[in-house]
Amino acid sequence: MLAAILSACGGPTATVAPSPVTVSGHVQIRACGGAYRVDQSGCQVRPYAAGALEFQLTPPAGKGSDRLADTDASGRYSILLPPGTWTVTAVASATSQELPRLPAFPQGHGSPRQITVIPGKAITADFVYTIELL
Numbered sequence: 001m002l003a004a005i006l007s008a009c010g011g012p013t014a015t016v017a018p019s020p021v022t023v024s025g026h027v028q029i030r031a032c033g034g035a036y037r038v039d040q041s042g043c044q045v046r047p048y049a050a051g052a053l054e055f056q057l058t059p060p061a062g063k064g065s066d067r068l069a070d071t072d073a074s075g076r077y078s079i080l081l082p083p084g085t086w087t088v089t090a091v092a093s094a095t096s097q098e099l100p101r102l103p104a105f106p107q108g109h110g111s112p113r114q115i116t117v118i119p120g121k122a123i124t125a126d127f128v129y130t131i132e133l134l
Contacts, residue, residue: 017082018119024078025126027053027071027090033133045128047075051090053127058085058114081117088113090129 027048032040048071055067068091069079089112115125 020080020082021117021119021122022078023055023069023081023115023117023123023125024076025124027051027075027077027126028128030128030130031133032130043130047071047073048090048129049073049075051075051092053077053079054089054091055079055081055086056089058087083117083119085114085116088115088125088127090127 028045029048030043030045032043035042050073051071053069053071055069057065067079067081069077071077113125113127115123117123
């Protein structure tokens with residue numbers, strides 16, 4: 001009886017934050033230059049090995065909301081992110097203490113990108129960034 005009375009009082013309810021979701025994929029570099037221009041198909045594609053992706057919640061949720069994911073030798077990454085829209089930028093290294101981290105590739109060649117993380121749904125997001133060699 002007491003429980004029924006107390007539950008009817010409209011006391012504070014606990015809100016549970018959505019669980020983080022796994023976002024994973026591969027990052028590749030498309031290197032163009034010399035005989036191959038950016039708009040041509042002959043550019044070499046290689047894994048973005050030993051690099052990193054920086055994930056920023058959009059709109060920014062304040063200091064500490066950024067996340068970093070390292071890439072391995074095959075360009076693979078994996079990270080747990082809470083739901084929301086995230087801006088993804090390839091950065092030179094996750095271990096760099098330099099802030100802000102500089103994008104690894106020029107803005108016009110595929111960086112940054114956006115992904116939307118939905119509760120309960122794992123995401124595969126592959127990225128290809130193009131660089132122009134002189």
